[in-house]
Amino acid sequence: MIRWCIVLGTGAAMSCGCVEPTGRSVVISPLPPPYYIPYVHDERPVTPTTMPAEDPDPTEAWYPDGPLFEAWGFIVIHHSATPYGSMREIDRAHRNNGWDSCGYHFVIGNGSRTPAGFIEPTPRWRRQIEGAHTRLSPKMARQSGVQPTYYNEHGIGVVLVGNFDEVRPSAAQMAAAAELTKFLMKLCRIPEDRVIGHRDVDATDCPGRLFWMDDLKQRVRALKWPTTMPVETASAHPSDRGLGRIGQGGFQ
Numbered sequence: 160m161i162r163w164c165i166v167l168g169t170g171a172a173m174s175c176g177c178v179e180p181t182g183r184s185v186v187i188s189p190l191p192p193p194y195y196i197p198y199v200h201d202e203r204p205v206t207p208t209t210m211p212a213e214d215p216d217p218t219e220a221w222y223p224d225g226p227l228f229e230a231w232g233f234i235v236i237h238h239s240a241t242p243y244g245s246m247r248e249i250d251r252a253h254r255n256n257g258w259d260s261c262g263y264h265f266v267i268g269n270g271s272r273t274p275a276g277f278i279e280p281t282p283r284w285r286r287q288i289e290g291a292h293t294r295l296s297p298k299m300a301r302q303s304g305v306q307p308t309y310y311n312e313h314g315i316g317v318v319l320v321g322n323f324d325e326v327r328p329s330a331a332q333m334a335a336a337a338e339l340t341k342f343l344m345k346l347c348r349i350p351e352d353r354v355i356g357h358r359d360v361d362a363t364d365c366p367g368r369l370f371w372m373d374d375l376k377q378r379v380r381a382l383k384w385p386t387t388m389p390v391e392t393a394s395a396h397p398s399d400r401g402l403g404r405i406g407q408g409g410f411q
């Protein structure tokens with residue numbers, strides 16, 4: 160009863176027992192005269208209470224722990240070439256290879272160990288350490304005119320779990336890859352022609368013949384989010400400064 164009184168207000172109060180036992184109605188004293196409320200100017204923006212709380216920023220976890228390494232100049236896309244995997248599993252495998260940790264900077268799940276499209280930044284990215292994902296063969300390095308470690312030193316390694324020689328990446332994975340790529344392009348001012356597949360610079364099929372870089376780039380172009388920060392042109396990129404013959408236009 161008490162609850163109903165509160166919810167429905169005084170109108171309902173009379174009908175739900177808020178009447179004195181004698182049967183007399185409660186005497187309601189007249190309203191006090193209007194009084195003056197001093198106006199205080201408040202600089203704070205008014206937020207309507209009906210507005211939904213702002214969604215948490217999904218990119219929050221994609222920032223490194225410390226300052227951003229300035230010489231990132233490429234985003235290099237890979238596949239794991241396995242039907243399953245996660246950052247933890249790749250980390251274990253790479254440590255078995257003798258590396259200090261997972262060689263990539265980001266791992267995008269395929270629904271096997273982590274949800275499809277789930278993005279895991281690795282400790283290597285958090286600490287802004289060069290990658291261990293695109294070391295060139297001496298022959299390819301010679302042909303490109305760069306050191307074999309060039310793309311590890313300047314490339315942000317993004318791996319999608321899956322073997323894309325056999326299956327196509329899922330829509331969820333592609334959408335996540337596009338969002339992450341757009342974010343990294345903006346954050347590190349990397350132009351589109353420096354978003355490359357591993358195979359674009361080395362003798363490999365990675366990220367698999369069923370992974371289409373054009374599809375990824377089209378999705379990236381269609382995204383307006385996350386920021387409006389302008390992307391610099393290839394020729395203006397700081398990684399061009401004194402870093403061999405890789406230059407204007409990249410490898411598209």
Ligand SMILES: [Zn+2]
Nearest residue numbers: 237238357365
């Ligand atoms: Zn690769």
